[in-house]
Amino acid sequence: MSARVGAVVLAAGVVASMALGQFIPFLGAVGEEFALPLSAVGWLSSLITLVAGLTCLPLGIWLEGRRLRGIFLAALLVLASAGLGAAFAGGAAALFAVRVIQAAGYALVMITGPSLLARLPTGRARQSALALWGLCIPAGLTLATAGAALVGTAGWRGQAVGVGGITLVVAGLAATLPRDTRTGRRERADQGSGAGAGWAVAAVAAGFALIALIGVSVVTILPAYLTAESGLSDTSSSLLTAVVSAGSVLGSLAAGAGLRGGARPARLIAAALLMAPLSAGIFTPMPVAVVAVCAAAVLVLNGLAVSALFAALPAVAGDRVAVAVAALTQAGSLGTLLGPPLYAGAVETMGWGAAIAVSAAISSAGVGCALAALRGR
Helix, strand or coil, X not given: CHHHHHHHHHXXXXXXXXXXXXXXXXXXXXXXXXXXXXXXXXXXXXXHHHHHHHHHHHHHHHHCCCCCHHHHHHHXXXXXXXXXXXXXCCXXXXXXXXXXXXXXXXXXXXXXXXXXXXXXXXXXXXXXXHHHHXXXXXXHHHHHHHHHHHHHHHHHXXXXXXXXXXXXXXXXXXXXXXXXXXXXXXXXXXXXXXXXXXXXXXXXXXXXXXXXXXXHHXXXXXXXXXXXXXXXXXXXXXXXXXXXXXXXXXXXXXXXXXXXXXXXXXXXXXXXXXXXXXXXXXXXXXXXXXXXXXXXXXXXXXXXXXXXXXXXXXXXHCCCHHHHHHHHHHHHHHHHHHHHHHHHHHHHHHCCCHHXXXXXXXXXXXXXXXXXXXXXX
């Protein structure tokens, strides 16, 4: 039962993340079709992240204490309907409106999904399922990129139909999930309730945002670095970055296996401190192979730590996991928005070596926040 629940909920997280990235391969085509500047099309792509960064915490507070399966199913149906509707958008305004509806469905899936994983499975199965939630976004973005190649001449509209159709199938599977209780189970609730849980959740959310920020930022600026400093073509740089980004999925899988084997989340999170020295192997003059290996290692550690933070939520938040998940999702979304401009600004001002210093400062702060929240848990 736990395996089936985990598989369905994780599939929902992946298809929601496919919706997040479905326009990324088609930014130029959408801009040309609707006569939009690249900046406007960029907002079309990142609108989901922006909405999640502003609304997840209020949604989590609203969801607290409610049965989640029905809301989870409704969110998937909204996501599927909006995705299918995007294929028939006749203008930019309609496309942006559909994207806002997608954003609402995405935010609800990304909150209710992990919350169901905290309620339905038990024991180490719960921890490993929560850890595997960390692979949803990188896996979904990778599949969205692959889907762009498969749809061929159907373009972004074909991509929208494909993602919407897959989401509808997953919604059908979600309808078979068992009902959850209103408040979920407590896990060491004596350490996860009241004011104590409030500061701990805030600290974990801050740690999550800072650690996740590094992975997103490295993937964002790596193609520019490879082109400028290693002499690779734009196509080669993008392809190598896509391969490197798969490290996040491997990190999440490693976290799930480690937690199932009895590893403590705090130890996995502490491994993120190694991202700083590995960044030196990326942003100093090195052969391309060394840069690729170091970047992949950064992404593996990033996925490992992010997944361990999700797995630690029941111990930190007790039966208020929905609020904790919402806090992490909102903080992570804001970090995803702000991280790449922060790195780019530092590089423009002080050169590529500044990315190493930024990674060191942010990883230290992120791990420090997370471990402070987990002390004694």
